Amino acid sequence: MFVFLVLAALGALAAILISNGNSSTGPAIVATPPGATSGPGVGTTTPPRPTTTAPAPTTTPPPTATAPPPSRNQIISWPGQNGFTLVLESIPTNAGRSGASQAAKRALQAGLPQVGILDSSQYSSLHPGYYVVFSGVYSSYAEASSHVAAAKAGGFRSAYPKAVTR
Numbered sequence: 001m002f003v004f005l006v007l008a009a010l011g012a013l014a015a016i017l018i019s020n021g022n023s024s025t026g027p028a029i030v031a032t033p034p035g036a037t038s039g040p041g042v043g044t045t046t047p048p049r050p051t052t053t054a055p056a057p058t059t060t061p062p063p064t065a066t067a068p069p070p071s072r073n074q075i076i077s078w079p080g081q082n083g084f085t086l087v088l089e090s091i092p093t094n095a096g097r098s099g100a101s102q103a104a105k106r107a108l109q110a111g112l113p114q115v116g117i118l119d120s121s122q123y124s125s126l127h128p129g130y131y132v133v134f135s136g137v138y139s140s141y142a143e144a145s146s147h148v149a150a151a152k153a154g155g156f157r158s159a160y161p162k163a164v165t166r
Contacts, residue, residue: 075104076116078123078134082165084144085134088112088156093119093129100131107135110154113147118164125165135159 078085088107091099100117107115112135120126135151138144144161151159 073108075101075108076114078116078118078164079137080166081137082163084138084141084161084163085136086144086147086151086156086159087132087162088115088135088151088159089133090120090127090130091133093121093131097131100133103133106155107133107151110156112136112151112154112156123164123166125163134164 089100089103091103097117104115104117114134114136116134118126118132118134120130120132121128126132135156136144136147138147138161141161141163148159148161
């Protein structure tokens with residue numbers, strides 16, 4: 001889907017550049033059926049058809065490819081990419097998901113960003129058998145580390161940065 005949006009944006013940009021931003025005011029081109037004449041000719045049995053013109057194409061850019069960030073009061077899933085996060089709590093999967101859900105709700109109430117729950121068994125960088133309550137999706141360990149103090153201030157005293165890879 002992202003590729004389609006990029007191609008659409010490039011196509012719109014090319015059309016704008018080719019037309020130099022000017023709209024065409026030339027005569028409309030109208031297709032006629034085979035055997036019809038191009039005007040109200042003499043001796044034709046087909047009455048002239050009214051000409052219609054299509055509305056001018058819009059040059060509104062396509063919507064951006066990035067989705068809006070999730071609501072601050074919504075538990076998210078890990079986005080599927082490799083990255084870094086803050087581990088707030090790890091709850092054994094055999095204890096059930098409800099404990100992880102409660103911890104995630106506490107994190108949301110504390111105002112932590114991008115709070116979610118993931119199953120550690122699906123990620124090679126994590127010890128399997130846990131529901132991991134996390135906050136944030138970061139591109140570097142340093143970026144994740146810079147948010148540890150906020151997590152600890154939000155009541156998660158054992159929060160630490162961790163790589164998440166498939």
